Amino acid sequence: MTGPAERGAGARLRRSLVRIGAMAAKEAIHVRRDPRTLGLALVMPVAMLFLFGYGVSMDLEHLPVSFADLDRSDASRALARALDAPGELDVVARQGAQEAEALFRGGLAVGAVVVPEGYSKDLAAGRRTPVQLLVDGADALVANQLVAKVQATVRAETVRLAGPDAARLAPPIQVKVWTLYNPEARSAVFMVPGLSAWLLAITAVMLTALAIAGEWERGSMEQLFATPVGRFEIVAGKLLPYLVLGLLTYQLVLAFGMVAFELPVRGSLVLVALLGLVFLAGMLGQGLLVSVLTRNQLVATQAGALSAMLPSILLSGMIFPVENMPRVLQAVAAIVPAKYLVHGLRGVLLKGNGLAEIWPDLLGMALFAAAVLAIATARFRRRIA
């Protein structure tokens, strides 16, 4: 029961919440009564995850590796030069073996080559020498590529230094692969965080773009503007059900990844949820912006799909490591929220990272969300009157 002349801020807020609730409830009914929406939001992502869960092989270039030279000989320096030769690998730092893991965590290197003391002597004597290669196994594609390349280079160096006889022997230099984060080098595990970003981006952007463009197209937006429901209340009420739906999709995809691909959860689930929430806010804002700019369901669908799909698949690091991209693309990728979600999610799920490591990812996504929502709401306000 409401009093006759409620005037306080509390009463106004309550009335506003009632109107947002009305918008959200209406939108929820739209969703519930449209099987296509639910299919797009819940079935498609799981089907996609199943299809894409098995990695894609491709060539990679300029993988950053660190080089720990404990031998300090002509032979070891020659190996470093051979590895750094233009092509797949870039030797980014020459440090001790202990620092290798720190380099991975910092994302500065995807692998480390450790040349032990006595490398050149053993080589001259024709003995097998255990050159170590530490690989960040979280990225199966990169790991495979790295192992193959280092193995080939080391073998070539052996032949060059020990003479053609060495080729007949068992490889006198042994490559040890130390997989740090993804012991079985399963690409599915590596792909799931990337896929969840991609799927979430598509469903969230498309659904909101469609839902809001639909109101313009139907003419009901004008009807809404003629009611006391404010612009902000319209936006909030429309986005709320899709936020819930998006979080549901997110959980479903991750749960499916855990069951089907044994995706580990080494970090906090709260952080996983937080990453998803901040990411979704940005995607809903992007959908809103698309719909405000297009005001037409057909165009909104295409613009929404493109703007969600391309960056999140190409620039997120899901398939192509961002660090291997030209500088221009890296700069573009820096505003793509999917990049931060992929990075943050891999960190939390596969490495057990905490807030200390992922806060830049959260911040990047939060900035994107704030910017997009602000632009969209401003455009939305100017569209009328």
Next chain:
Amino acid sequence: MSAAIEARELTRRFGAFTAVDRVSFEVERGEIFGYLGANGAGKSTTIRMLIGLVAPSAGAATVAGHDVATAREAVKASIGYMSQKFSLYLDLPVIENLAFFGAAYGLEGKALRRRAAELLERVGLAGSEDQTTGDLPGGLRQRLALASALMHAPPVVFLDEPTAGVDPVARRAFWDLIRELAAAGTTVFVTTHYLDEAEYCRRIGLMVDGRLVALDTPAGLKRTWVPDRVVVARGSRLGAAERAFRATPGVRAVAPFGAALHVRVDPAALDAAGVAAALARAGAVDVHAEDAAPSLEDVFLAVVGADGRGGA
């Protein structure tokens, strides 16, 4: 008490184009006010200014006592609006459409359910609560839209071409609802394309190119704009007689209308009997002539024609 709607020199320009040009009128409480005009004459823009969707470029207006430029929220809370491009959610059940618009206007819980039931009863949709709105025939949909616009019992209702595309029987039923509404004290501001519907309005404003060129009761408009006597003549060989008949003093216009002739004459010079006699002299046989009331269509043509020639 002030009028339900009051417009003073209300003007809206879009760039160099003046959509509504210094329009002034008052609508009384409980009045059905018809707003007529061709497409693009400025009807919808006027409504959009009155409901706070478009800001006036000049002039002022109040609706239910609230200034449309400065008190938009108060205006919105006191009006119901049925837009031209219709806007129920077709995928929602009937009751959910009412519930949504009710909640949008701040109704909740028991009050909302009671009001929805009452309106469904009134518009003849009781029992259809759970039907999908899109499955309703056009006429029932319009009534549901009206019910949605009435959930918060607004003192003023704006209906922008509410019966467009609805069959005549359903239109009649819809207008019965509008008249009941007005009889109960609600002010109704309605635009329409159908001139027969305009007869139901207590007063009519006629818009031509953004200007309100005529404003009166239907009868008053007819007296002012169609001062001629209109006579309908039936008989044989009317077509053959028509040419000679036109020369009769006092005859202003002759138009075939089915098998009959519609004749406009100077009321001072001729009456129905005079028309019959003149037709007989011109060669028609078995002539029967009687006075006919001018229609709003005659008014509309006269107004638009006068305006097109640059003034009456």
